[in-house]
Each structure stands twice: as C-alpha cells, then as structure tokens.
Amino acid sequence: MDTLLSLRVFTEVADHKSFTAVADRMGMSRAMASKHIQHIEARVGARLLSRNSRNVSLTEAGARYLVTVRRLLEDLSDAENLISTDTLVPRGTLKISMPVWMSTPAFARMLSDYHRDFPHVVFDFDLSSHKINLVEEGADLALRVAFKLDEGLIARKLSEVTFQMVAAPDFLDHTTRPQTANDLIDAPLLAYSPVASDGRIKFGGSEGLDVKMRPVMVSTNESHLHLSALSGMGYAILPNWMTKGDLDAGRLETVLPQVTWPKLHVHAIYADRSYLPAKVRSFLDFLASKQGLESGLS
Known part of the structure; x- marks a missing residue:
C-alpha cells in the first residue's frame, strides 16, 4: 500500500475521529480507510487508534506517533511549495485555541490586517479556557496567559494583559465604593471558577488583596462574567482587553484603583519543531510585530 497515503489517512482519522467522514473526504471506502490504518499499525507494531462502533480515539502510542507524522507531512507540504514557487506562501487552515476574552473588536481588526497580507x-x-492537547486536537497554536508546558511544546511571549476588579456604576451607587480590601469582605463576586471558585481573592504584597468574598456566580466563561458585571450583579476580575471599552464609556468602573493589579504575559504555545509551517511562522511573526498583539489591543 501507499505508505504516504496511509499516513495522511491516519492524521485525518486522528483529527476527525471518524473513518466514515475521512473516507468521504478522501474519496475512498470506509473499508479502505481502515486498511490504511491497519497498514500503518502493522509497520510500527503498535495499536494507534482505539475504535468501536461509535468512537475513534488515539491510543497513547498513537498520540506520540501523530506528533512525528504531522510534522513530517507538514514539512513535506512546505518542501513541495518551496520547490514549486521558490518561496513559502502561508496557506491552509490555521487552528488556534484561545480564551474567549481575547475575542475583542481590536483583535478582529488585527486578524483582518493579517488576512489582507495572507489571504490563503x-x-x-x-x-475556550480549558487546556487543550495541541497534538490530539490538531491545533497549530494556543494563546494562553497561564500554562504548564507539556513535553514537545514551546512558548513565545507576545504581550501583557492586566486583570483588574470592575463593577457597574449603578451597582456601586446602590452599595458602596470600596476604599480598602476589607470593604470587599462578603461582597458579591462573579467568580472565574479555575481561580476563585471559593471567593478567595489573594495576590500581591502590602498593596495587594487578601479577602474572602461571596460568590454569587461561578463560571469558566469570562464573557458571561463580563455581561453579568455590566448588568450590576456584582464584582468581577476581568482582563483589561475585555473591559477597556466599557471603562472608557463609563459602563464599568475599576474597583480599588490604587491596588497593583496582576499583570500576566500572553504566550503563543506550539509544538516544538525544527521547521514551522509558513502559516504558523507568519502568524507568530505578525503577533510579535509592531502591527500585532501589543498595538492591536492597546
């Protein structure tokens, strides 16, 4: 059998988790797609996919093998482009995972600028905010402010974001504008569950916060917390990228502006490889440029 084709079938099945869908996409029967997987498994002497009547998933060996196979196929594709055009033209689908709060009008304008330069x-x-497996989920990049790198991944620092406590003016008018951290004790909190699901807010030194608030909402979705803060439901700690427009327009106020709020770095996380596909490299360079993340969200 054509081993290269078998490798392509393997990566497609790993991405789409369906023999039927991949067979339709690649113009072959489901039985033939299965034979290609069996061919690869026989060559490596290991089971790469677990499958039953309803589900297809990577085995541990399959996940490790996919890292090398995906790099091989991407490098081959780039090599073919290099030979045919004498240059690497960014093209194809660029899969990116990032938290919902990064989806701002400024970020959308930045993507539009990139698209004008690289329309293919x-x-x-x-x-989403959950940590993904870049290899298993077929993502090219993950944009994150907090991370623990898995083996085979590297990070590139892009920019900085400040998280600060905000609340709606009407809410503050009907309660009180806190002057010290103690004024927030038992105050209603719209809590980001991975960080403060119990209502404990603690960071910084003498000018920081160490206070127990009262969660009235717990969520992993920052947009939901943002909308609830705008509606006057309570206090929320949100990234300035998300709240800048509301603060400028007076729809939200910064609580305890004298506090030094935490600043975190935004990183691009991607699979470590000797040669990045042109689509990934060009987008990373764009984010890091003066036209990229820093200026696009300031």
Missing part, C-alpha cells in the same frame, strides 16, 4: 490562510478558532 483560513482561521479556525476554538474559544
């Missing part, structure tokens, strides 16, 4: 790149975004 198609964006595919996963807007």
